[in-house]
Amino acid sequence: MKMKGSSITTLAPLLLRELVTSLFISADQSLINLSERYKLVQILHRLLVHTFFFFLRLLPSFLSSVLITPSLSENSALNSSAALSKSKPQAFIPNKGAGGSSIARALSQLLSLMNEIPVSSRKYQVVRSLAEKLIDENLREDHESLKEVNRVALSAAFSETLLQLEAAMSKQERRRVSGDGGSVSGSWTGSGTGPGPFSYRMRRVLRGLRSFREGASFVFAGDGGDGGGSEEKWGVELLWLAQKMADCGCVEEAEWRWGTMSNLARLALIAEPRLQGSLVKFSAFLFKQVKGIRNETGDDQHRESTMNMLTTWLPLLCRASNGVDAPVLSSREREELERVLEETIEMLGQDEEKEEVLSLWLHHFTSCPSSDWPNLQACYTRWCDVSRKLLLLS
Template structure:
């Protein structure tokens, strides 16, 4: 039987769509004025527009996915389906009972405080399911792990970014400039208003609203991002984790003004995934298009997260990384830079390193002097051969 136009199931999404559109237009006008003065705010406006355009189709009453959304994997042509309820993932392995169970467990891990005695119970159960799926050696179960872990990693990354943004809402931003401080605060007020009214509408419609994370939980979420990345690598999904972390440019920018403990947690994630990115790029076999894609991902990793490494290597109470770990990561970054092959790309990365390395006098790491010298020598030789 066809639903009439005036039925609640049709009107509610339309009301939500109209309200969110009005809020978005209001927020965009505020950002547009500020973006004319600061290039970083132009990027933030672009991210907001992109997010809204991806959300809008899901608010169409005729959409089959209703309030779900579908994300295209940057590595493959597969689609990872997620929903606001966290109870399961559509498509492929997510439609199975084991897929829905694992998806629910990973969603609950995000929501339980780490101080709760139930946190370790739920996390251990999720880890047990992931490991058992992998040990079975079944293609179907590997697909379950891939899809559910990928969706959980993306969700946790989004929550981590929100937690860091909420914590730094009244901060003066990375530049330390007074005018930038006022504009940064204005942007955050706009975003908070959009989130508040959006949550209120979703609550009235009976939709589950994800909790807003306090600053103290940013460390917890960063630890969960690292844990999920480790599980993805163990299950053969390293490329997916590396690509998503490399693409988290806004989180990388926010991290420069985050608290030292949060910075330390993000350094640990970056250190782990830098190693995976280097190993992926070192593969001798594969299609040229895939090698090019991996090279671009390595470039994004370096440009996004190298500034944080220059700033946050010391830690507060103890070093974030041990002396051995820091030396190893320096070798990893040197290898990754030299894998770029193109002289211009190496110049961009090394120029960025030199800027941030000299900007923070309290840190003497990462020490890429040898890599910088080799690049200078190679440039000199090329010029002489011309």
């Protein structure tokens, strides 16, 4: 918190100075044009310039006096909170877990910290190793109450990570949209042949506003981070959590939740290649798990969640980047996933469901010239043959 206060005191004057300077340049150009014709305006212009530079010199000291006071108050509040927490150590104990047991709270706390700590921190691997050790030891005990501890904690962590990933990707999309909307078109220039003086001044003002907004969000976020999270980090953690859920026998919940994330799937289509790679790997893992579950429990029990998985995430498999430095999936893994997808589609009970899935696949497969995977042509041909025979029989 001390770093945060000093960052505000140092950075805020610079950001505000750039914003005020941009606005002043816009107004100053108009006054220069008028001062060439009117003596009085020329005098006012000189007065305005001197006043402006005097204001810039006073700005840092003024903001320092304003910003330091809240920082001191904040430190006082922190000291009071620290003193209070010493008398209430239970405030640091998570209030989650199966049955409210200590081992459940410990696992929930480890998973929560793993979610928050940046992967670049040396503490991240320490926390992740502790969480993995605790999950594995609970499994080795082979007791139902400890299995339930694992299931509850992992399900809560999986849901939280999914929500954080979707929120972060939505925020990135809003930034892209606002960045595109901040550009000044040629219609502002007056001549239409290039950027005129008004367009230039408008860009300076908008750039100053964006710098102030982004810098302020950087400062008030604390020590320059996003709370230890990043889209790619959370994508990797989702796979780790789902693998642990499969070990604990609750991967069906991950399958169901993944199938309902239609907004996340839409955002994934325009995500960075590395994040797309993480989500492709995660989807491939879940599709393989779905096939195993369907073989064990029958065709009908998980049909709806299987349909959701297929219709939600097939577009990403068709359109995602295949990797720049190395392929996301090896050729063997791709062939295996193609077989899994074909078997999963053919296990769908109704012909209309197969038609919906295969039509969706064909649209995205043919719309993406840079990828020829997954190739479900054989599955599509078999479905056409069966549909033709059904029509003749009817």
